[in-house]
Amino acid sequence: MSALKALLEQHPKHPFVLIHMGQLRHAEVEKLIVQHQNIFFLTSHTDPITTSSSKQPWVNMFTLSGPHLKDSWKKTLVKYPERFIFALDNVWPDHWHTTYTNKITLWRKALSELPEDVANLIAHGNAERLWRLK
Numbered sequence: 001m002s003a004l005k006a007l008l009e010q011h012p013k014h015p016f017v018l019i020h021m022g023q024l025r026h027a028e029v030e031k032l033i034v035q036h037q038n039i040f041f042l043t044s045h046t047d048p049i050t051t052s053s054s055k056q057p058w059v060n061m062f063t064l065s066g067p068h069l070k071d072s073w074k075k076t077l078v079k080y081p082e083r084f085i086f087a088l089d090n091v092w093p094d095h096w097h098t099t100y101t102n103k104i105t106l107w108r109k110a111l112s113e114l115p116e117d118v119a120n121l122i123a124h125g126n127a128e129r130l131w132r133l134k
Contacts, residue, residue, distance in 0.1 A: 001028075008036040015130055019089065020045045021059045026072045033080050040130065043122070044089035047106055049099050067109045074114070081118040085126045086111070 008016060017040045021029060032039050043061070045051075051060040061073040069077070077084055088103055111119040127133060 005032075005036070008032075008038055012036075012038055014038060015040055017042060017085065017130065019087070021061075023057050023059060025059070026070075026076065030076050030080075033076075033083050040083050040085060040126065042085050042087040042089070043107075044087040047103055049102050049106065062106070062110070067106050068113065069110050077114060077122065078118050081114075081121040082126060082129075084122045085130070086123050 004016075015038050018024075019042045021041045021043065022032075024032070029041060045054075045056075045058045046061045048060055048062050048064070051058045061069055063070055086107065088100070090100060111123055114122070
C-alpha cells in the first residue's frame with residue numbers, strides 16, 4: 001500500500017485505475033479516494049455471483065440478503081461517483097455463458113437504486129471522460 005500511495009503522490013495528474021476495486025475493503029477504498037484525487041476503481045468481480053464461486057479475495061459490494069448494494073458502498077458511490085467505473089472483466093467462456101446475464105441484471109438493479117446522475121457516471125460517464133471515449 002505504501003508503494004501505491006507513493007506512486008499516486010509522485011504522479012498526481014495521472015489517473016490510476018484499479019481493477020476489481022483493488023481487492024480492497026470499503027474503508028481502504030474510501031481512504032484512498034479522500035487522500036488521492038487520481039485514483040479510480042473498476043467494479044469488476046465485486047458481486048456475489050463472482051465471490052461465491054471463487055477462492056480469490058474479491059470484494060462483494062452487495063448485501064447477502066438480496067440484490068442490493070451494501071449501505072457503506074452505496075454511500076461511497078453517491079459521495080464520490082466520479083471515482084468508480086462499471087466493469088465486468090469477462091475473460092473466460094463461462095463468464096459469458098453462465099454468469100453474464102445474471103451479473104448484468106444484478107448491476108442494472110443496483111444502478112437503478114442510485115441517483116440517475118451517479119448511475120450515469122458509473123455506468124459510462126467516467127469511462128468516457130478518463131479514456132476520452134465518444
